Amino acid sequence: MALKASELNIGDTYSETVVEDLKRTQIVMYAGASGDYNPVHTDEPFATKVAGYPTVFAHGMLTMGLTGRMLTNYVGDGRLTEFGVRFTSQVFPGDTLQSTATVESLEDGLVNLSVSTTNQNGVEVAKGTAQARVD
Amino acid sequence: MAVDKFSVEASHIMMFARSIGDGNQIYYDKEYAEAAEPGAIIAPPTFVQASAQFDSTYGLRPSMDGIGWMGSGSNPTSAIRREAPKTEEKDSEDGGRSRQSQGGGGLHAEQRYVYHRHPKVGDILTAASRPGESWERVGRRSGKLVFRESITEYRDQNGELVVTATSVGVTTERPVDQK
Numbered sequence: 001m002a003l004k005a006s007e008l009n010i011g012d013t014y015s016e017t018v019v020e021d022l023k024r025t026q027i028v029m030y031a032g033a034s035g036d037y038n039p040v041h042t043d044e045p046f047a048t049k050v051a052g053y054p055t056v057f058a059h060g061m062l063t064m065g066l067t068g069r070m071l072t073n074y075v076g077d078g079r080l081t082e083f084g085v086r087f088t089s090q091v092f093p094g095d096t097l098q099s100t101a102t103v104e105s106l107e108d109g110l111v112n113l114s115v116s117t118t119n120q121n122g123v124e125v126a127k128g129t130a131q132a133r134v135d
Numbered sequence: 136m137a138v139d140k141f142s143v144e145a146s147h148i149m150m151f152a153r154s155i156g157d158g159n160q161i162y163y164d165k166e167y168a169e170a171a172e173p174g175a176i177i178a179p180p181t182f183v184q185a186s187a188q189f190d191s192t193y194g195l196r197p198s199m200d201g202i203g204w205m206g207s208g209s210n211p212t213s214a215i216r217r218e219a220p221k222t223e224e225k226d227s228e229d230g231g232r233s234r235q236s237q238g239g240g241g242l243h244a245e246q247r248y249v250y251h252r253h254p255k256v257g258d259i260l261t262a263a264s265r266p267g268e269s270w271e272r273v274g275r276r277s278g279k280l281v282f283r284e285s286i287t288e289y290r291d292q293n294g295e296l297v298v299t300a301t302s303v304g305v306t307t308e309r310p311v312d313q314k
Contacts, residue, residue, distance in 0.1 A: 002172070018156065019156060026154065026156070029150075029153060029154040030154040030155065032150070032154070033147070033150045033151040033153070033154040033185060034151065034154070034184050034185045034187065034188075035185055035187035035188035035193065035195075035196060036184070036187055036195050037195050037196045037197065037206075038195045039205060039206035039207065043206045043207050045207040045211040046205070046206050046207045046211055046212055048211075049211035049212075050205075050207075050211050050212045051310060052309070052310040053310055053311075059243070060242070060243035060244075060246065061181055061184050061243065061246065062154070062155065064181050064246055065151075065154070065155035065157075065179065065180075065181040066155055066156065068155070068179060068180040068181050069155055069156065069157045069159075069179070071180065072157075072159065072179070072180060073159075076172070077159065077161040077171060077172060077173050077177065078161075078172060078173035078177050078253045080180050080250055080253075081249070081250050082247070082248065082249050082250065083180050083181075083247070083248050083250075084245070084246065084247030084248065084301075085245065085246060085247075086244065086245045086303075087242070087243055087244060087245065087246075090311060128247075
């Protein structure tokens with residue numbers, strides 16, 4: 001299900017709740033699948049007593065992966081040509097994240113999107129852009 | 136990071152998709168995928184990050200004997216009185232973190248991908264990284280910040296560029312203040 005350029009307007013938005021009440025287990029799943037076993041993400045004694053954080057926190061790449069799921073649901077499978085984010089705040093267990101894509105421009109079969117993921121307090125945790133092929 | 140052989144496998148994609156809560160059939164159902172536009176099971180947009188699994192010297196995975204791993208065992212860190220695991224200078228994506236197990240350590244500041252095409256099951260990718268730019272600034276919540284860019288090119292079995300990944304790692308002076 002790809003987007004049609006003729007049906008898109010500048011300023012259109014698409015939004016999804018990409019995770020609700022993030023579980024520690026999902027962070028563990030991400031560590032296992034990605035291979036990034038940095039203990040700050042899954043090891044509570046290490047995260048708190050050694051690294052000095054209030055608790056474990058999600059991999060930035062988990063946040064980006066969740067954000068990417070919203071994007072692929074919007075633009076269609078295999079349609080992304082570019083995707084980038086800055087990680088602007090940490091994501092902790094219990095967080096609920098909302099991801100939004102906004103149409104910024106259209107050019108020659110491509111749509112340019114701004115991308116933002118925010119937590120339950122309205123704090124932006126990832127911010128970036130994406131580009132996808134459209135019909 | 137250098138990876139000589141990153142086999143893109145169906146079960147790995149399925150597990151990766153699950154870990155990001157993505158139940159899209161394109162990531163596990165061969166028949167569905169073959170009939171869909173991509174024509175094969177493809178990888179989710181951030182999947183190439185999992186090339187770490189195929190990097191034999193990756194610093195953020197315990198070694199087979201577990202010796203030198205910084206994570207907790209009977210103590211909060213097994214790296215007590217031992218230098219952080221000695222690894223050669225690595226790219227910013229993991230090097231900062233594996234070198235600094237105390238204090239703030241390194242964090243992932245930014246990630247960008249350019250998709251020349253999307254990796255699909257059966258691809259055998261290679262990954263080669265080179266340093267990009269580096270810069271510094273002073274942050275309000277974590278003191279002096281040092282940013283380092285690393286650019287990784289993923290190429291397929293025919294030498295064709297598949298994904299270009301740019302990672303920006305940041306090392307902080309102290310843990311990020313949560314206030």
